[in-house]
Amino acid sequence: MRRSKRADTLAILVDELYDQRERAWAAALVTAQTFLDTLADSVLEDLDRDRLNAESARIKDRARTVDKILRKEASGQITRPTTPEEVADVVHDLLGVKVLCKTPRDLSAFTEKLQQACASPTCSVRLAHPPNDYVAHPKDSGYRAFHAVLLVKVATHEGDLPVKVEVQVKTRLQDAWGELTHEDMYKPGKALKPNEFHRDVARRMAELLDNVDTMADLLAAELDRQTAPPTAGGDSAERGGTDEPTVFARVTRTGRRYALAIAPDGRQGLIPARSVRAALGSSTRIDVDDHLGVGDTVDVRIEETDTALYFHPVSLA
Numbered sequence: 416m417r418r419s420k421r422a423d424t425l426a427i428l429v430d431e432l433y434d435q436r437e438r439a440w441a442a443a444l445v446t447a448q449t450f451l452d453t454l455a456d457s458v459l460e461d462l463d464r465d466r467l468n469a470e471s472a473r474i475k476d477r478a479r480t481v482d483k484i485l486r487k488e489a490s491g492q493i494t495r496p497t498t499p500e501e502v503a504d505v506v507h508d509l510l511g512v513k514v515l516c517k518t519p520r521d522l523s524a525f526t527e528k529l530q531q532a533c534a535s536p537t538c539s540v541r542l543a544h545p546p547n548d549y550v551a552h553p554k555d556s557g558y559r560a561f562h563a564v565l566l567v568k569v570a571t572h573e574g575d576l577p578v579k580v581e582v583q584v585k586t587r588l589q590d591a592w593g594e595l596t597h598e599d600m601y602k603p604g605k606a607l608k609p610n611e612f613h614r615d616v617a618r619r620m621a622e623l624l625d626n627v628d629t630m631a632d633l634l635a636a637e638l639d640r641q642t643a644p645p646t647a648g649g650d651s652a653e654r655g656g657t658d659e660p661t662v663f664a665r666v667t668r669t670g671r672r673y674a675l676a677i678a679p680d681g682r683q684g685l686i687p688a689r690s691v692r693a694a695l696g697s698s699t700r701i702d703v704d705d706h707l708g709v710g711d712t713v714d715v716r717i718e719e720t721d722t723a724l725y726f727h728p729v730s731l732a
Contacts, residue, residue, distance in 0.1 A: 425496070426481050432499035433477055436576075439569045440510055443578035444472045446567050447512050450540050451582065454532060455514075458524045463670055466521045466635075471513040480506055507564060508581040516586050518632040522550065526561045526584055533565070541566045543579050550585075556614065557592065557621025560585035588624040588631075596620060638673075641685065641723050664726050666711045669704040676713060676726050684717065684726035694728040706731055 448469050455467035475483075483506060487493045496502045503509065516522040526546075533542045546563035553559045561584040568575045593599070596617040597607075609617075664676035664684060674686040688703050695701065707713065715726035 422481060422485060425484060425502075426477070428496060428499050428502050429477050429480050429484075432502045435499060436503070436578075437474065439571055439576050440474050440578060442569045443567045443580055444474070444510055444512065446569065447510075447540070447565055447580040447582070448472055450532075450565070450567075451512060451514060451529075454528050455525065458521070458528050463517075463672055465670075466517040467514060467525055468516075469512055469514045471515070473511055475506070475509050475511070480509065507579060510578065510580045512580060512582050513590070514582060514584040515590055516584065518635045519550070519586060519628050520632045520635065522561065522584055522586055526563075529563060529582075529584075533563075539568060550589075553621065555618075556598070556609075557596075557618040558598070559589045559592070559621060559625065586628050588628050592617075592621055592624055637722075641687070661714050661716050661729055663712050664715045666707050666709055666713065669707050669709055671702045671704060674703050674707045676715070678715075678717070678726070682717075682724060684715070684724045686713070686715070686726045686728065690725065690727040691731065694731045 451469040455464070455469060459466060480502070484493070484496065484502065487505065488495050493505045496505055514525065516525060526548075530542070530546070532538050533540055543564040543566045546561060548561050550559045550561050563582045563584070565580045565582055567578050567580055569578050570576075596613075598617075662678050664678045664686075666674050666676045666686075667683070668675040672688050674691075675683055676686055677683050686703065686707065688701060691703050691706055692698070692701050695706065713726070713731070714729045716729060718725040718727060
């Protein structure tokens with residue numbers, strides 16, 4: 416079905432803008448993702464890197480850009496753009512990167528680091544304007560996320576081009592909320608209009624998932640405590656002073672900070688990075704999954720505490 420003449424005219428402007436800038440936009444997305452990945456590395460250090468993921472990036476589809484402008488014009492939010500440059504001015508999410516976090520604690524640490532970095536005079540990436548924190552102040556619908564617009568410079572044959580990249584930082588459950596509530600179906604200008612039933616259920620789901628996020632934070636903090644390097648004096652495994660018999664345990668899961676293994680009697684134990692490092696005779700930081708793979712069989716000593724069952728490797732190649 417053919418668009419209206421107004422839509423066709425707008426589509427021509429959008430095509431001109433994309434044809435002029437799409438290559439620079441692609442470069443801006445790479446720069447933004449590299450910047451965000453670097454921040455994630457500094458936040459997590461030697462923790463599980465999967466806790467922060469900035470792999471989801473996109474340039475808005477041309478047809479969706481046209482539709483968004485038409486909706487904003489119809490609702491009186493903007494006047495109709497007449498140049499490609501005005502199109503870029505009225506649509507602020509042409510480029511987007513989504514950062515997914517495992518827990519609210521990771522989200523808070525990451526967004527704090529993001530704002531600190533962009534405020535530094537040595538940082539080439541700036542904030543286009545103050546961010547919107549819908550985690551601290553959720554929308555009436557229940558939506559929770561941290562929104563920031565980065566200003567990224569891209570070198571072109573005409574000089575540096577400032578490009579805006581919208582960054583949405585949210586937990587995986589906050590992201591799932593949009594799918595579970597069909598949020599996109601109820602946005603302004605879309606086919607469905609939310610009634611009180613939809614709004615009430617969506618808010619209640621958001622609150623429930625927020626409670627689950629909080630519980631996940633508690634579990635993550637406990638896991639960090641149990642896999643953290645020992646305090647001064649070391650633990651029994653690193654001192655080597657134990658007469659406990661050894662058993663062969665099979666590795667069932669592995670990551671940067673720890674592995675899980677199962678003993679012949681069916682008990683599951685945690686192999687922390689500190690024990691792997693001790694077995695290697697290393698004093699430097701190591702990633703457990705560089706030395707232990709799923710299916711490996713390891714000679715271990717067993718240590719049981721009130722809070723965990725540890726498997727300490729006797730030796731590793």
